Amino acid sequence: MFNKHFGMIAATAAAGVLFLTGCNGDGTDAGAAGTHGSAAAGQAAGAQDLNFLSGTARHNKARPRTGDWANGPGRPATRPAAKKWVQLSAARAGNLNPVVVNGAGFTLYRFDKDSANPSKSNCNGDCATTWPPVVVAPGGKIFIDGVDRSDVGVVKRDDGNLQVTIGGWPVYRFSKDLKPGDTNGQGVGGTWFGVTPDGHKAGGGQNGGQAGGENGNGGTGQAATSVTLSDETNFGDPSEGLAGSGCQNVARDDSASSLQASGSLKIWSEKDCKGTSKVVSGDVADLSTIGFDNAISSVFLG
Numbered sequence: 001m002f003n004k005h006f007g008m009i010a011a012t013a014a015a016g017v018l019f020l021t022g023c024n025g026d027g028t029d030a031g032a033a034g035t036h037g038s039a040a041a042g043q044a045a046g047a048q049d050l051n052f053l054s055g056t057a058r059h060n061k062a063r064p065r066t067g068d069w070a071n072g073p074g075r076p077a078t079r080p081a082a083k084k085w086v087q088l089s090a091a092r093a094g095n096l097n098p099v100v101v102n103g104a105g106f107t108l109y110r111f112d113k114d115s116a117n118p119s120k121s122n123c124n125g126d127c128a129t130t131w132p133p134v135v136v137a138p139g140g141k142i143f144i145d146g147v148d149r150s151d152v153g154v155v156k157r158d159d160g161n162l163q164v165t166i167g168g169w170p171v172y173r174f175s176k177d178l179k180p181g182d183t184n185g186q187g188v189g190g191t192w193f194g195v196t197p198d199g200h201k202a203g204g205g206q207n208g209g210q211a212g213g214e215n216g217n218g219g220t221g222q223a224a225t226s227v228t229l230s231d232e233t234n235f236g237d238p239s240e241g242l243a244g245s246g247c248q249n250v251a252r253d254d255s256a257s258s259l260q261a262s263g264s265l266k267i268w269s270e271k272d273c274k275g276t277s278k279v280v281s282g283d284v285a286d287l288s289t290i291g292f293d294n295a296i297s298s299v300f301l302g
Contacts, residue, residue, distance in 0.1 A: 090146030105180025167199015245302030
């Protein structure tokens with residue numbers, strides 16, 4: 001009689017353990033964070049506590065001045081309030097369509113030197129200052145708007161933060177994108193590209209040629225709406241970003257030795273798009289090769 005009663009108690013206890021194991025002890029699904037292929041090995045401890053919600057942060061009534069709304073343009077998310085939630089929306093930004101943007105409308109990027117299978121970020125230190133990783137706190141929320149839930153996950157960074165992944169690729173913002181819709185990071189260094197809703201390179205991953213005409217290799221076949229001008233060859237800092245359409249005057253006149261653009265544009269030797277000009281398409285690692293080193297005073301975009 002005693003043995004039979006004890007056996008029933010043990011069986012009930014075992015069932016309870018199984019129930020808690022499958023539901024994290026609080027009724028939530030242990031697989032809530034999701035994985036992408038074998039990227040599961042890179043998923044962080046505690047990531048299973050994340051909440052994935054359909055729709056935008058506004059639709060889900062996220063609190064003001066939290067999550068993506070608490071991140072200053074181009075700055076890493078460091079305050080707890082800024083890590084409470086992330087929004088992933090399929091959208092159009094500049095010439096990139098589709099591309100994923102966050103809840104504040106800023107373009108998200110992927111890095112060719114990272115790994116998607118398994119997920120791994122190789123952008124740390126100064127790199128992570130220039131390219132702030134999209135991070136979320138354990139227990140935080142990820143709002144999904146036009147992105148397949150199965151393509152979204154997280155990976156633990158070297159600094160311990162949980163970084164959001166799309167298609168296994170860790171995603172980032174760009175420090176020189178200062179307003180929603182900017183795509184100044186597209187094609188930078190030939191390794192950074194906007195990320196599509198399934199984790200691919202936005203814009204076909206085109207990086208353009210050295211320059212148009214006899215020095216080019218075909219370019220991207222579309223007009224650039226943004227350009228980054230660097231004082232050093234091979235895209236070294238300091239640099240300056242310009243975006244929009246029409247003629248744009250350069251703030252630091254006659255300083256650029258290289259440029260990065262996601263399409264074709266015209267560069268000019270004088271302000272207000274006057275003087276000597278040349279059409280370039282895509283990145284130019286050394287402007288001296290086309291006779292424009294330290295000679296750009298304005299550009300025509302769009």
